[in-house]
Amino acid sequence: MKPILMCFVLLFSLFGCKNAEDEGETSNFSEMKLESPPPPEPQADAIALVQPKQAKSEEATIEIQHKIVKTGNLRFETKDIESTYNQVVKNAKELGGSIQNDNSGKDNETVYRNLVVRIPSQNFDLFIQNISKGVSYFDTKQISAEDVTAQYIDIDTRLNAKKALENRYLDLLKKANKVSEILEIEAQLSAIREEIEAKQGQLNYLKKQISLSTITIEFYKPIAQESGATESYGTKIWNAIKSGFNSFSGFFIALISIWPFLILFGFLSYFFYNRFLKNK
Structure with a gap:
């Protein structure tokens, strides 16, 4: 009876140890499965690839905007002073500009007008283009752009x-x-x-x-065109006749203005003639 009981005890102990090992293995597996793996460390190559892009983006945002001062100087001949003036004023107002100075005069050869116009810099080229329409040639055309950044x-x-x-x-x-x-x-x-x-x-x-460009514009008309330098030969003869008549009229008017002296001269001449020359 005792040998049989000892066999049952040995078998029970063997099965108990096996189950305990199985449970230990399953519990260890579950613990390993629950533990989340640590995040991978960034590689040096990846960091090196990212940093230059960030530096480039920062450099791109820091861009210096150039500051430009534009000026212009124009001089040309025109057939109609008033029409050209109206054209300049119209273009200046349409492009947001204004006339700062306006001078006009006349010399020995020309009648001229000088304007100083202030135009927003973004409309500088368009204004020059509009003013240049109808101008056959420029005596002076100076355009400058100075970088004052x-x-x-x-x-x-x-x-x-x-x-x-x-x-x-x-x-x-x-x-x-x-x-x-x-x-x-x-x-x-x-x-x-x-x-x-x-x-x-x-x-x-x-x-x-920088915001407003300065443009100096001078346009002129030769006086020779106004005085009739292109007159025909018949017109010149008629003008000479009128000039001679005007000269004769002036001489006759001058004689009339000295009539008391003429009367005195006639009276003295008559007296000397009767007194001295008539007897001889």
């Missing part, structure tokens, strides 16, 4: 530096307790503000020159 950046940088310095002095003024310190800081602030106003004026003037 460096000057603009320099003034703007100095202005911002002065404003930052002003803010630092304002902070010091708030913390100052002594009257001497307050007076010294206010003196420095006064000098800095004068420099700020000067730089701001320079920057405003430069901005105006």
